[in-house]
Amino acid sequence: xxxxxxxxxxxxxxxxxxxxxxVTHDKxxxxxxxxxxxPSLNLIRDNFKxxxxxxxxxxxxxxxxxxxxASGQVAxxxxxxxxxxxxxxxxxxxxxxxxxxxxxxxxxxxxVVFSAVxxxxxxxxxxxxxxxxxxxxxxxxxxxxDQILELAKTLTPNMKTVGFLYNASETxxxxxxxxxxxxxxxxxxxxxxxxxxxxxxxETSASVLCQKVDVLLSPNDNTVASAMPSLSKTATDAxxxxxxxxxxxxxxxxxxxxxxxxxQLGKETADMVDQILKGKKAGDIPVKVYKKNLFIYVNKKTLxxxxxxxPDSVAQNKKLQIVG
Numbered sequence: 001x002x003x004x005x006x007x008x009x010x011x012x013x014x015x016x017x018x019x020x021x022x023v024t025h026d027k028x029x030x031x032x033x034x035x036x037x038x039p040s041l042n043l044i045r046d047n048f049k050x051x052x053x054x055x056x057x058x059x060x061x062x063x064x065x066x067x068x069x070a071s072g073q074v075a076x077x078x079x080x081x082x083x084x085x086x087x088x089x090x091x092x093x094x095x096x097x098x099x100x101x102x103x104x105x106x107x108x109x110x111x112v113v114f115s116a117v118x119x120x121x122x123x124x125x126x127x128x129x130x131x132x133x134x135x136x137x138x139x140x141x142x143x144x145x146d147q148i149l150e151l152a153k154t155l156t157p158n159m160k161t162v163g164f165l166y167n168a169s170e171t172x173x174x175x176x177x178x179x180x181x182x183x184x185x186x187x188x189x190x191x192x193x194x195x196x197x198x199x200x201x202x203e204t205s206a207s208v209l210c211q212k213v214d215v216l217l218s219p220n221d222n223t224v225a226s227a228m229p230s231l232s233k234t235a236t237d238a239x240x241x242x243x244x245x246x247x248x249x250x251x252x253x254x255x256x257x258x259x260x261x262x263x264q265l266g267k268e269t270a271d272m273v274d275q276i277l278k279g280k281k282a283g284d285i286p287v288k289v290y291k292k293n294l295f296i297y298v299n300k301k302t303l304x305x306x307x308x309x310x311p312d313s314v315a316q317n318k319k320l321q322i323v324g
Contacts, residue, residue, distance in 0.1 A: 047266025114138030
């Protein structure tokens with residue numbers, strides 16, 4: 001009986017210990033999360049996939065790629081990150097600021113590469129762009145508010161009042177609001193804010209602003225981007241030029257922007273993941289910020305609807321991209 005008890009005890013201890021051991025993978029696991037499905041973020045995700053394939057990673061063969069969409073609900077991000085953690089992901093890719101902030105919670109144990117974070121320092125993801133430290137890095141779609149408003153002055157030289165439409169709960173948008181306020185104060189412009197946490201509230205704010213301002217301006221706000229077809233129609237119907245923070249927002253009806261090609265963010269994000277999988281520490285990879293050689297995006301249909309003619313300085317610019 002003593003021998004039997006000893007054997008059973010040994011078996012129990014063995015099973016207990018095996019249950020505590022970490023799961024081993026025969027291939028690296030990379031998990032990708034995004035806050036919401038809209039063209040800019042989808043472009044990042046799709047080009048991330050393409051670049052990973054170009055780098056030699058084949059899903060199911062030499063890598064496991066997981067994708068999750070929070071459907072615009074920040075509350076869903078916690079569950080997604082928990083699932084990625086349970087899968088013992090080797091790298092987590094977090095697209096958009098709220099996703100990155102949630103993923104940073106597990107970055108002590110899992111490297112995190114964020115993408116499309118306008119203000120990584122303001123979002124408290126890193127304290128230094130060149131030397132992130134910790135276990136996190138990524139790409140930034142920092143909105144060049146000054147350049148966008150300079151374009152607005154060129155296309156709509158008589159503007160005096162700017163309506164800033166955004167979701168006040170998005171850190172990236174709050175950071176861009178501060179930039180817009182500074183620019184307007186320095187250039188004798190009046191700025192009026194309009195906020196909304198969902199499409200309905202944003203539509204109401206847009207309608208009110210269009211009665212008070214000469215132009216509308218929105219940064220690359222995730223909530224606004226999801227509502228762009230409706231918001232751009234509201235602005236255009238009211239005869240108000242709508243300047244935005246991303247090329248996809250121009251494609252959805254905004255008048256114009258100065259910005260990056262979001263496909264490049266996806267490629268750069270994949271390159272960073274590749275470096276990490278090959279042994280480099282995430283915190284040793286500088287955050288990539290695009291500030292120079294940006295494109296000018298103009299929506300042709302919106303331009304015509306507002307009866308605006310591009311001045312030669314814009315029409316002849318080699319970085320001009322006409323969409324719509």
